Amino acid sequence: MKIHIDLDCFFVSAERTLDPTLLGKAVAIGGRGDPYIFSKDRSNQELLLENGGSFVGSFFHRYQGDDLGQFIDPDGRVRGILTTASYEARAYGIKTGMSIREALTLCPQLIIKGPNMGLYHRLSHALKLFLQERIPLIEQASIDEFYGDLEGWISDDEIPEFIDSLRHAIKRHLNLPVSIGAAHSKTIAKLATDTAKPFGCRTLLAHEVYPFIRNIPVAKFPGIGRNMARRCGEYHINTLGDLLRAQSLICSWGPYATALYETISGRNLGELTLNAPRKxxxxxxxxxxxxxxxxxxxxxxxxxxxxxxxxxxxxxxxxxxxxxxxxxxxxxxxxxxxxxxxxxxxxxxxxxxxxxxxxxxxxxxxxxxxxxxxxxxxxxxxxxxxxxxxxxxxxxxxxxxxxxxxxxxxxxxxxxxxxxx
Structure with missing residues (x-):
């Protein structure tokens, strides 16, 4: 089986390792387009190359403060968007990608922190090393996501106990909450993780996959973009169950659609990418x-x-x-x-x-x-x-x-x- 490990509200969780008073509070991490790099004074940039995977940048501004003030321009305008919001903040309707101005309207007591990318990279790398000691094959998908392959290492009937023990061990050693999904394919394991959040785990055996995915909207499946979702909608294919029942039609759309069908059906299990060289x-x-x-x-x-x-x-x-x-x-x-x-x-x-x-x-x-x-x-x-x-x-x-x-x-x-x- 393959497992998907996702750090819960990672940037906020990382800040809480430094400041436990943030626990249980509505907290969000702000971000903006980093205008500092173009300053004619020292720009205070930090190069971080330790982690790989998607959406992992290399250069970051090293913020001197961590409060709302750094997101307010001299003219008084609040600039920037949220890169992460705690579950307590999400209860107010706050979500990733929302402007800081709008988030403060929804929750005036929201605590805004500046990003500390050095901390996030160090903790992500520490988690990778921790996982490599316990799982034979590990792939880092992004700064807050990992995949593991347990085939031949842990039997299927032992998986639920193993991943439950693993998430508690991570919390104990790194003080970071994670959610873990397990299935025979990488993509289904990722979907299982989504339903286990926050700080939960879920295992899907082969006979449980179809009942689990059949009512999931097509657009929510990783790898299905807007164009594919729109095309499915034109044929009244609204859920993954609808898609699986339309094999002939889907596969007639070409190699990409055929590969997508194989992934959704669980026939393509997805191999882990290990130590892939940077391209x-x-x-x-x-x-x-x-x-x-x-x-x-x-x-x-x-x-x-x-x-x-x-x-x-x-x-x-x-x-x-x-x-x-x-x-x-x-x-x-x-x-x-x-x-x-x-x-x-x-x-x-x-x-x-x-x-x-x-x-x-x-x-x-x-x-x-x-x-x-x-x-x-x-x-x-x-x-x-x-x-x-x-x-x-x-x-x-x-x-x-x-x-x-x-x-x-x-x-x-x-x-x-x-x-x-």
Whole structure:
């Protein structure tokens, strides 16, 4: 059997490990687009690479305070959204993604905390190590989600007792509440976890799966997006039970729909991804609309510097680079380039500025979001670098190693490009 382990209200639970007075209170963690990274003063950024999985970022602003004040602009506007809300807060109708302003209207006594990503990463990594000592195969799906494979390790009839003991052991050792679902497939185990929250566990044996999923709305199944849900609705396929009864129709929609049917039916059990090598790394920020292209280029240089530092820390050699732009009133745009050269920060910054020149299709449009990513690492693609530029790139690579040592010691902002100031 496979199990799915989900940390309950993780960010709030993590804060409660430091401050037990938050227990039983309506608490939420705020977040905003991190405007600090573009400051001409020190931006106080922290690079965290310990954890993997989906939606696990690398760069975070290290907040100095943890109260509501950091989400109030000088003009008095409350900015930001909620990234996590405790169950006590959810009783007021508060939920993840809601604006802080709206949440405070629903619950004026709501305690707003600033994110402490260093703490969250440390606790997530500690949980991973804890699980690896007790379960043969572990996959980290995100900062607060893990999968385990117990096949050949724990018999099916012992699973309920095992996962119940496991959740209490995690609470005892790390002071973190988790919910655990168990089933023969990864996806069904995840659905079981959803019904076990908070701080519960549920096991679904093979004969229990269909009665469990048949009334679940199609749109709630992981992997079914809006387009697929809409298409199912056109054929009056509203629940997973309806979908399973329409095998011929679903499978006629192509390989993706067929694979989805196999997953829902439990035939595709889903294999755990163990120690998967990182295939890409990126950085992005959202901000108020900017039309001044010189300011946009300044911000691209800042993002490029941060991403170059992460690439050096990972000791990877990317060959494909992508820059994406979101506009206020125009469709988003992006441009990519593949270059088989030894990575260096100066060349990377110039590449990012060149990519912006190609991707900026609406020169007078207000830009609200910039993203840069690097992928297709040469160690994975087995590509050979160009010999024509190798010597000059190697010299710059040596220079980058020296700058990294300075930044390791004095911080990312200790060395900056001139156009950032």
């Amino acid at each position: 890409s790394i990126g950085i992005s920020r959202t901000f108020d609309p900017i039309t001044d292209r010189s300011e946009v280029r300044r911000r691209i240089s800042i993002l490029a510097r941060h991403l170059a530092y992460a690439i050096k820390r990972l000791e990877v050699y990317p060959t494909t680079y992508t820059l994406s732009i979101y506009y206020l009133q125009y469709p988003k745009s992006h441009h990519s380039i593949t270059e088989l050269r030894l990575f260096n920060e100066q060349r990377f910054r110039h590449l990012c500025l060149e990519l912006f020149g190609s991707a900026d299709l609406h020169r007078r449009g207000g830009i609200t979001h910039l993203g840069i990513s690097a992928s297709r690492f040469s160690t994975h693609t087995h590509q050979t670098f160009s010999l024509l530029d190798y010597e000059s790139d190697r010299a710059q690579h040596t220079f980058d190693s020296a700058t990294r040592k300075i930044r390791d010691k004095y911080g990312l902002d200790s060395l900056r490009w001139g156009n950032e100031l």
